[in-house]
Amino acid sequence: xxxxGVLALQGAFREHIRSVEASGATAVIIKRKEQLxxxxxxxxxxxxxxxxxxxxxxxxxxxxxxxxxxAGKPVFGTCAxxxxxxxxxxxxxxxxxxxxxxxxxxxxxxxxxxSFETDLDIKGVADGYNAVFIRAxxxxxxxxxxxxxATYDDHIVVAQEGHLLACSFHPELTKDHRLTxxxxxxxxxxxxxxxx
Ligand code: GLN
Numbered sequence: 001x002x003x004x005g006v007l008a009l010q011g012a013f014r015e016h017i018r019s020v021e022a023s024g025a026t027a028v029i030i031k032r033k034e035q036l037x038x039x040x041x042x043x044x045x046x047x048x049x050x051x052x053x054x055x056x057x058x059x060x061x062x063x064x065x066x067x068x069x070x071a072g073k074p075v076f077g078t079c080a081x082x083x084x085x086x087x088x089x090x091x092x093x094x095x096x097x098x099x100x101x102x103x104x105x106x107x108x109x110x111x112x113x114x115s116f117e118t119d120l121d122i123k124g125v126a127d128g129y130n131a132v133f134i135r136a137x138x139x140x141x142x143x144x145x146x147x148x149x150a151t152y153d154d155h156i157v158v159a160q161e162g163h164l165l166a167c168s169f170h171p172e173l174t175k176d177h178r179l180t181x182x183x184x185x186x187x188x189x190x191x192x193x194x195x196x
Contacts, residue, residue: 002188005030005039007065009055011047011080015172016180023181033064041187042068046079046134046170049106053084053096062097069099074163074190076183082166083137091140100161101143108138108155108168122150122158126178131157131169138168163190 002025006016013029020027020043028039036042042065044052056062069075077085077100084096088103109116113133120129131152139156142148150158150167157168158179163186171179 001026002041002184002191003028003039004041004043004184004187005035006043006045007052007061007081008045009059009061010052011045012078012170012172013045015170016043016045016078019172019177019180020184022177023184025184025187031059033059033061036064036068039073040191041074041076041183043183044075044077044081044084045172046081049080049083049096052080056084056096065097066099069097069164072163072190072194074165074183074186075099076165076167076180076186078167078172079134079136079170082139082168085164085166086139087143088141100159100164100166101146102139102156102159102161102166103141104137104139106137107135109133109136118152120150120152120157122179122182123148125149125158125182126176129178130174130176131167131171132173133157133169136168139166 006013008029017027085100086104146161
């Protein structure tokens, strides 16, 4: 059975647990870094990226999550989780985990559009995907090995770099589990590759 952990320091982790289970994998709430050894893939949820970073440091997660990803295990960052994965923030700020070659802008859709929903076509994953954006970031630039899977208003909102996946919105808040299911299949594939 494929086991996916959801980092549960802060933010929307319970809904992710449900979404992973609905996608046919086992879901585990991750609160201690030692638990990373028991999972095949990790979801970093939405919330508030600076608060989550503070808790990541407090609980000693920074290097263990980097090592987890560098060992080829998939990581999926959603909303604040996307910000944590990015190599560059707002053009200048230091990265947090800095695992993905992309630059992100926080709260990028502006005050007028604090929260909104839209239907997205996500390449190879889903057409007409109902995406919920909440004080969302977008991706301003991706590196040459990072594939753009979806845009909204000409801004990148889903990207994948090998075994790393990031989206601007909250995929756990609707009954549409197709993006989570895509991550589950990434984790299943990596399990096969890492075992061979
Ligand atoms: N704006 C938040 C941040 O900068 C992210 C919002 C979210 O995760 N819904 O961390």
